[in-house]
Amino acid sequence: MATIRDVSKLAGVSVATVSRVLNRSGYVHEETERKVLRAIKELSYTPNFVARSLSNKKTSTIGLMVPDITNPFFPELARAVEDVMQLYGYTTILGNSDESVEKEKQYVEVLKQRYIDGVILASTALTADEVHKFGVPVVVLDRALTSDTIPMVTSKNREGAREATRFLLAQGCRKIAHLRGPAQLLNADERCQGYLDIVEQTDWFHPGLVVAGNYEMKQATDATLALLKKYPDIDGIFAGNDMMAIGALRAAQILGISIPDKLAIVGYDGITMGEVVYPELTTMAQPIYDMGALAARMLIKMIEKQPLDTLYYELDVQLIERGTTRKV
Amino acid sequence: MATIRDVSKLAGVSVATVSRVLNRSGYVHEETERKVLRAIKELSYTPNFVARSLSNKKTSTIGLMVPDITNPFFPELARAVEDVMQLYGYTTILGNSDESVEKEKQYVEVLKQRYIDGVILASTALTADEVHKFGVPVVVLDRALTSDTIPMVTSKNREGAREATRFLLAQGCRKIAHLRGPAQLLNADERCQGYLDIVEQTDWFHPGLVVAGNYEMKQATDATLALLKKYPDIDGIFAGNDMMAIGALRAAQILGISIPDKLAIVGYDGITMGEVVYPELTTMAQPIYDMGALAARMLIKMIEKQPLDTLYYELDVQLIERGTTRKV
DNA sequence: CTGTTAGCGCGTTCAA
DNA sequence: TTGAACGCGCTAACAG
Numbered sequence: 001m002a003t004i005r006d007v008s009k010l011a012g013v014s015v016a017t018v019s020r021v022l023n024r025s026g027y028v029h030e031e032t033e034r035k036v037l038r039a040i041k042e043l044s045y046t047p048n049f050v051a052r053s054l055s056n057k058k059t060s061t062i063g064l065m066v067p068d069i070t071n072p073f074f075p076e077l078a079r080a081v082e083d084v085m086q087l088y089g090y091t092t093i094l095g096n097s098d099e100s101v102e103k104e105k106q107y108v109e110v111l112k113q114r115y116i117d118g119v120i121l122a123s124t125a126l127t128a129d130e131v132h133k134f135g136v137p138v139v140v141l142d143r144a145l146t147s148d149t150i151p152m153v154t155s156k157n158r159e160g161a162r163e164a165t166r167f168l169l170a171q172g173c174r175k176i177a178h179l180r181g182p183a184q185l186l187n188a189d190e191r192c193q194g195y196l197d198i199v200e201q202t203d204w205f206h207p208g209l210v211v212a213g214n215y216e217m218k219q220a221t222d223a224t225l226a227l228l229k230k231y232p233d234i235d236g237i238f239a240g241n242d243m244m245a246i247g248a249l250r251a252a253q254i255l256g257i258s259i260p261d262k263l264a265i266v267g268y269d270g271i272t273m274g275e276v277v278y279p280e281l282t283t284m285a286q287p288i289y290d291m292g293a294l295a296a297r298m299l300i301k302m303i304e305k306q307p308l309d310t311l312y313y314e315l316d317v318q319l320i321e322r323g324t325t326r327k328v
Numbered sequence: 329m330a331t332i333r334d335v336s337k338l339a340g341v342s343v344a345t346v347s348r349v350l351n352r353s354g355y356v357h358e359e360t361e362r363k364v365l366r367a368i369k370e371l372s373y374t375p376n377f378v379a380r381s382l383s384n385k386k387t388s389t390i391g392l393m394v395p396d397i398t399n400p401f402f403p404e405l406a407r408a409v410e411d412v413m414q415l416y417g418y419t420t421i422l423g424n425s426d427e428s429v430e431k432e433k434q435y436v437e438v439l440k441q442r443y444i445d446g447v448i449l450a451s452t453a454l455t456a457d458e459v460h461k462f463g464v465p466v467v468v469l470d471r472a473l474t475s476d477t478i479p480m481v482t483s484k485n486r487e488g489a490r491e492a493t494r495f496l497l498a499q500g501c502r503k504i505a506h507l508r509g510p511a512q513l514l515n516a517d518e519r520c521q522g523y524l525d526i527v528e529q530t531d532w533f534h535p536g537l538v539v540a541g542n543y544e545m546k547q548a549t550d551a552t553l554a555l556l557k558k559y560p561d562i563d564g565i566f567a568g569n570d571m572m573a574i575g576a577l578r579a580a581q582i583l584g585i586s587i588p589d590k591l592a593i594v595g596y597d598g599i600t601m602g603e604v605v606y607p608e609l610t611t612m613a614q615p616i617y618d619m620g621a622l623a624a625r626m627l628i629k630m631i632e633k634q635p636l637d638t639l640y641y642e643l644d645v646q647l648i649e650r651g652t653t654r655k656v
Numbered sequence: 657c658t659g660t661t662a663g664c665g666c667g668t669t670c671a672a
Numbered sequence: 673t674t675g676a677a678c679g680c681g682c683t684a685a686c687a688g
Contacts, residue, residue, distance in 0.1 A: 341674075341675085342674065342675045342676075343675090343676095344674070344675060344676080344677095345673085345674060345675075348673095348674090354673080354674090355673050355674090356673070356674085357673060357674085360673080360674085379680090381680095382679095382680045382681070382682095383679075383680050384680085385680080
């Protein structure tokens with residue numbers, strides 16, 4: 001690998017000059033620039049990022065922490081982040097935290113040793129304080145922590161949940177249950193709240209219609225089986241995420257309940273899996289890709305010290321009507 | 329951030345000595361070591377990887393190139409790679425190539441600038457020659473290129489396809505079709521070959537039973553719709569991957585063909601999506617996680633200049649019987 | 657406009 | 673067993 005020194009010799013100039021044309025910093029005579037460029041081409045020189053990083057303290061590398069890339073919500077997010085980063089000349093390091101606060105902190109430490117420029121935390125369980133201590137630019141994605149100083153992007157969980165529930169009502173459902181997500185997660189709370197906003201005042205509502213879940217399919221299947229056994233007159237289910245909605249669908253299929261005629265189901269997320277089940281899942285879709293891309297853009301701005309016009313983005317969600325609800 | 333110099337001052341020794349205890353290289357008096365360790369702790373010093381990399385030419389970072397992390401086969405692979413890398417103190421950079429040879433090459437160049445230690449290429453379209461030119465350790469995963477000098481891990485595609493087809497036969501299927509993968513991919517060829525090995529000599533076989541596909545669901549649905557219309561007596565389908573198998577299942581559902589009674593389906597891969605459809609997909613499962621983990625281990629060995637006992641691993645596949653085939 | 661030189665933080669001879 | 677000093681490749685003053 002040729003170095004900047006080789007180039008400077010071949011071009012008959014100093015390394016500083018080469019550095020200048022490389023970084024478009026400072027003045028360089030046109031003629032000189034041409035010579036340098038020619039030398040660069042001839043040696044097929046490419047600057048060494050590590051050396052540059054050492055003096056710069058900038059690596060053009062960011063970290064993306066997800067709970068588990070295997071969880072169907074995150075690949076699309078990761079894709080979006082990577083796409084944008086790539087576009088701006090950044091490289092992205094992937095980390096799985098398994099929802100463990102410890103692993104997450106530890107990972108960030110490792111990344112800091114490597115002079116990482118910034119971090120995107122998807123679905124973190126960290127507190128705002130802990131995040132501040134990192135000392136590197138951070139954007140938080142999805143399951144937000146509560147803070148008005150940390151840049152964040154989410155979707156309109158509560159409003160989306162309301163809309164989904166209203167939709168079920170409009171479909172003619174007269175007893176709607178909710179499979180809620182894990183208690184520690186803010187977004188699970190918000191979605192549950194949205195559901196309650198709509199149904200709490202109805203004459204048929206009672207707390208037994210809200211069932212605890214963990215965002216996973218298997219558990220949701222079992223829970224739904226039990227739920228439908230106890231309350232056979234339930235004719236609508238709003239699930240806190242798509243995986244649980246699919247779990248509910250599975251339960252209905254096991255019980256031979258016809259979907260969507262006897263039971264309508266609406267999920268939340270808009271992951272691809274909703275399209276492979278049959279009937280296909282009606283869902284309140286988050287703009288997953290957009291969320292990732294936006295977070296990436298925000299982070300880049302922070303890294304490059306540009307001002308953020310908004311610190312907190314709450315993106316719109318959109319109902320996608322498919323087979324698990326009736327056409328109206 | 330404290331530097332090695334700060335530590336050396338506090339401990340009253342030279343930076344060389346600190347370096348020695350840090351890397352367990354050379355002799356250090358026990359007493360001296362204690363002093364150094366104490367200073368390190370006191371300053372909560374942690375070595376700067378970038379500086380270390382510059383003199384080392386080693387970054388403890390590897391690149392993982394996948395066609396698209398959004399494709400359900402790859403998250404599990406990525407997870408495995410990341411887990412192992414993490415375990416050995418490496419960090420992994422994720423890249424999506426979109427199957428483009430150009431993007432892939434370009435990405436590797438970027439990574440080389442960053443002194444990446446090695447690369448795992450999942451499903452590459454590069455030739456052996458091109459890979460050699462990289463000049464960094466490489467392990468190729470999944471859709472192998474043909475070369476006996478590049479370390480590689482795959483699964484027993486041909487044998488697995490045979491077994492899957494035989495299984496369908498044993499189920500009593502009397503006319504089995506095959507949805508094959510893209511022509512450029514070696515593994516698609518191998519799986520198709522395996523299918524042919526079994527059925528070519530039967531009296532019912534004819535080339536019309538092999539249908540071209542692209543490993544995607546939508547196209548497989550359409551293809552299957554057409555296929556079943558043309559040959560209504562098909563009672564078994566072996567798909568080149570799970571997504572196409574799910575597409576076939578969807579086609580059957582649309583046509584109201586009862587699965588598995590009238591039509592049995594077997595996929596290939598063992599991705600999680602096979603478990604969310606109903607009936608659940610019978611599939612010839614690859615040990616995806618193991619493949620990723622193995623590739624990661626191989627790469628680490630190469631990086632650390634340890635000898636590889638085997639250059640080419642072909643892991644066993646395993647039939648997972650689920651709902652799209654009858655119980656025998 | 658251009659060159660010299662001092663860091664960036666750490667590893668590694670080479671002497672002592 | 674320890675320390676001084678140079679090199680890794682590049683950026684950024686500071687002089688000219």
